[in-house]
Structure formats: structure tokens, C-alpha cells
Amino acid sequence: MKKLTFLLAMIFAISLSFGQSSFHEFTVKDIEGGNFDLAQLKGKKVLVVNTASKCGLTPQYELLQELYDQYGGEHFTIVGFPANNFANQEPGSDEDIAAFCEKNYGVSFPMMSKVSVKGKDIHPVYQWLTQKAKNGVSDSEVSWNFQKYLIxxxxxxxxxxxPKVKPNDPKIVNWIKGDS
Structure with a gap:
């Protein structure tokens, strides 16, 4: 009986590890075109958000920056992924996006190169974020700009x-401040 229990436990552990990886296993392009190894974020909580410059939710940049100013550092960061998947609301180049974010919102948290967050050309990071088979937690679909993922x-x-939940929502702030 002990051997059977052990065997079942091993099968369960192996099945959990298949397809389930870590956010830290990805390397992406930052908004300046350089490589950004997400492994450098080990030990930090990360709020991942898909952004857009011409959206009704674009003012969330200001709240994201305030959140980053208050909590960003050794234990927390924000990573923005501009995306043009919704109503052509992020049509600009990476250079245009970087200038917009700096000029209008003083964004200093890491911004990545523009990606696709859904559809046939979905970026591998967003495949991981949205597919339970890859992240081991849940399936989701990015429904609009400024959807947030907690890592x-x-x-x-x-x-x-x-998306409509503001970055300074108590659920997010309490998660940042919590021990886990």
C-alpha cells in the first residue's frame, strides 16, 4: 500500500510539473529593444499589465506609477506590456510608446516591447499567463487593455x-503588502 501511495504521489508531482513553468523562465524584449530576463525578478512580486496609450483606461498609468513609487523596489515591481489588440488603441512604435509614457505619466517601471496578448500571434508570456496548462493555476482571457496579473x-x-479594477484597489495593495 505504501508503494502505491508513493507511486501515485510521484505521478501527481510529475503531472503538475508538465506544462507548468515559471514566469522567470522567459526572456523578453524591453521597450528599448534589449533583452530583459524575467529571472532577474526572482524574489519580487510582479504585477504584469497590458497597456495602451489611446484607451479610456490609459489614466491607470498614473496609478500604476504611484503604486510603483510607493511599493516598487526590492520586493515588488510592475512590468508593462504595450499591446494593440483592442480597437487599435496602441498603434505607435516602441519609441512612441516610451515617449508617451515618460511625457504624460513619468513611467519609470519596466516597460517591454509591444506584444500581442491574444489571438494567433499571442506572445509566449501571455500564453503562459492565460493558459492553465502552462501556468498550472487558471485559464483566463485578456478582455481589454490594463488587465493585471499577479505573480x-x-x-x-x-x-x-x-481591466477596470484600478491598480490601487485594496485587493492589489493588500497582496503587495502581504507575506506570500
Whole structure:
């Protein structure tokens, strides 16, 4: 009986590891075109957000920056991924996006190169964020600009937050301040 229990436990552990990886396993392009190894974020909680410059939710940049100013550093960061998947609301180049973010919102948190967050050309990071088979936690679909994903210190998906929920929502702030 002990051997059977052990065998079942091993099969379960192996099945969990298949397809389930870590956010930290990806390397992406930053908005300046350089490589950004997400492994450098090990030990930090990460709020991942798809952004757009011409959206009704674009003022969330200001709240994201305030959140980053208050909590960003050794234990927390924000990573922005501009995307043009919704109503052509991020049509600019990476250079245009970087200038817009700096000029209008003083964005200093890491911004990545523009990606696709859904559809046939979905970026591998967003495949991981949205597919339970890859992240081991849940399936989701990016429904609009400024959808947020919470990643723990070990690079595992914790939850996702709908676009209209503001970055300073108590659920997000309490997660940042919490121990896990």
C-alpha cells in the first residue's frame, strides 16, 4: 500500500510539473529593444499589465506609477506590456510608446516591447499567463487593455484582475503588502 501511495504521489508531482513553468523562465524584449530576463525578478512580486496609450483606461498609468513609487523596489515591481489588440488603441512604435509614457505619466517601471496578448500571434508570456496548462493555476482571457496579473516571488501566477479594477484597489495593495 505504501508503494502505491508513493507511486501515485510521484505521478501527481510529475503531472503538475508538465506544462507548468515559471514566469522567470522567459526572456523578453524591453521597450528599448534589449533583452530583459524575467529571472532577474526572482524574489519580487510582479504585477504584469497590458497597456495602451489611446484607451479610456490609459489614466491607470498614473496609478500604476504611484503604486510603483510607493511599493516598487526590492520586493515588488510592475512590468508593462504595450499591446494593440483592442480597437487599435496602441498603434505607435516602441519609441512612441516610451515617449508617451515618460511625457504624460513619468513611467519609470519596466516597460517591454509591444506584444500581442491574444489571438494567433499571442506572445509566449501571455500564453503562459492565460493558459492553465502552462501556468498550472487558471485559464483566463485578456478582455481589454490594463488587465493585471499577479505573480508571486517564485514566478508563479497568483491571480488576474480585470481591466477596470484600478491598480490601487485594496485587493492589489493588500497582496503587495502581504507575506506570500
Amino acid at each position: 508571486d516571488k517564485n514566478g508563479q501566477l497568483v491571480d488576474f484582475i480585470k
